[in-house]
Amino acid sequence: MQLAEETSLRGYLSTRNPAFLDENKPPNPLFEQQGRTLRSRLGEAGIPEGIPTVDDMLARHGTWEQEVAIPLLRNPDAPGAYTKQSEGKFLTDQMSSDAAALRQVLTRASERVDIALRRRINATVAISAGFITLFAIVALWYAASRANAVARLAEGQALVDALQRTLRVRGQRLVATDIGSAYASATREALIGGDVLDAWRASDDLGWFLIADASGKGIEAARHAAFAQYAIRALAAGADDPADVVRRFNRLFIDTFDDPSVFVVLFLGAFDARTRTLHYASAGHGTAYVRRGTLIEALPPTGSIVGLDPDEPYETEAVPLALGDVVLLATDGLGEARNDAGEMLGEDRVVTILRDAPSDPQAMCDLLVASADAYSGGVQDDLAILALRVVQEDESVATGFSPLGESARA
Secondary structure (H helix, E strand, O other): OHHHHHHHHHHHHHHOOHHHHOOOOOOOHHHHHHHHHHHHHHHHOOOHHHHHHHHHHHHHHHHHHHHHHHHHHHOOOOOOHHHHHHHHHHHHHHHHHHHHHHHHHHHHHHHHHHHHHHHHHHHHHHHOOOHHHHHHHHHHHHHHHHHHHHHHHHHHHHHHHHHHHHHOOOEEOOOOEEEEEEEEOOOOOOOOOOEEEEEEEOOOOEEEEEEEEEOOOHHHHHHHHHHHHHHHHHHHOOOOOHHHHHHHHHHHHHHHHOOOOOOEEEEEEEEEOOOOEEEEEEEEOOOEEEEEOOEEEEOOOOEOOEOOOOOOOOOOEEEEOOOOOEEEEEOOOOOOOEOOOOOEOHHHHHHHHHHHOOOOHHHHHHHHHHHHHHHHOOOOOOEEEEEEEEOOHHHOOOOEEOOOOOOOOO
16 A cells, blocks of 8 residues: 555656546555554454554554655645655655564464464374374364465455556547457466556547556566556646657656666557557567458567666657558567467467457457467466457447456447
8 A cells, every 4th residue: 555655646746647646645544544453453363563563654654644745745846855755765665674574473473373283283193092083183174274265365355356446447449449358367366467458538539559568477567567557648648649658658667666677568559530540659569460451560669668778769650540450469478378388379370360360359359368378278477468440430339448358348
C-alpha cells in the first residue's frame, strides 16, 4: 500500500494528472486499519515481538503522509519539494526494512511451531506400540498441512483479486475498429504479471492502443506494468505523436525507478478513424504485424527499449490501413514459447498461424494463445495479445475489453 501511494504521488508530481491519485490519495485510513488488524493478530498468535515493528511502520506511514505527501499535494512547486520527495523515499525504504524484519519474526515463530510439533510427534511415536497411533498422527499432520495450505491459498487469492482491481484499467474499443485480446500469466497461482494491454478513445476520431512487457515476473513486474499503463495514458492526454509520448515516458520511468535491471518493451499506436491511418512508436517491440488479406506486413521497432537511456530517440511511423486490415500485437511470450526440445515457436510460425487465422480479432487472439500453449505444453512466460480490425463503425457493438484477456462481448 505504501509503494502504491508513493508511486501515485510520483506520477502526479511528474505529470500533474490527478488520475494518478484516484485510488491512492493521502490520507489513506485503510493503511491504519490494516496495520491495527495485523497488530491484533500478532498478539492473538502469541508473537508479541512483531508488534513494535508494526507500530514503527504505522508511525512512519503517518509521518510520510503528514510531512511529505499532503504538503506536496498542496503545493507541488514549493521550495524544497525535491528534498521532501527524497525524505519520502527514505521513509518508504525504512518501512521496507521493517517489513523484512517482520518476515524474519514470523519465520522464527513458524520454526518454533515446527520444532514443537516434531517433538510431540517423536514423543508420541516413541511411546506408541501400534500402527493405529501412527496412522492417527499422520492423519492429523496431513489435516493441519492441508488447512494451512488452504488458508495460504485464500490469502494469496485475496491479494491477487485486490491487485487485479487496483493495477488494471479496462480498455475501450476504438472508433471504427473491432478488438480482440488475450492474456496468460506465467505466474500460475495468479492472473497477474508484467504484460499490459490497453486501448482508449481520445476523441471522436482518434484512439490510442498499447501493449507493453515489463521486466521480471509476478507482483513486482505487475507494479512496473501498472505504472506504465497509468503514466502513458496520462502523457498521451492531448498528444498526437506516439514517439513524443514514448520519449517522455522513458525519462519518467528512469527517474522513478532508477534501476538498470528494470525495463519495459512497448508498442504505442494512435489510430485516426477519419483517415484510417495508424501512427506508431515501438520501443524494442518485435511481434507487431498488419494483416492485409493473406499478406503479412511487419511493423519494425522505432527505438530501443524503455529504461536504458533517458535521451534515447524514438521515431513515429505512419501506416495506411483499409477496411478489413488487422493490426496484431503480441509480447515475446508468443514467439519464445518452447517445445520439449527447447525449440522456440518463432516468428515464422507465428506469421503462418496469423496468415491462416480467422478474421475475427477475438478468434485470432484465442487461436494464437492456444497454438503457443499446445506447442510449449503450457505458457512459460507472460503472454499478452491485442488485435484490432478496421471496420465500419456500426459493424461491432463491443465497447470494451478486460486487460486480463476477457472477451469484450457479453
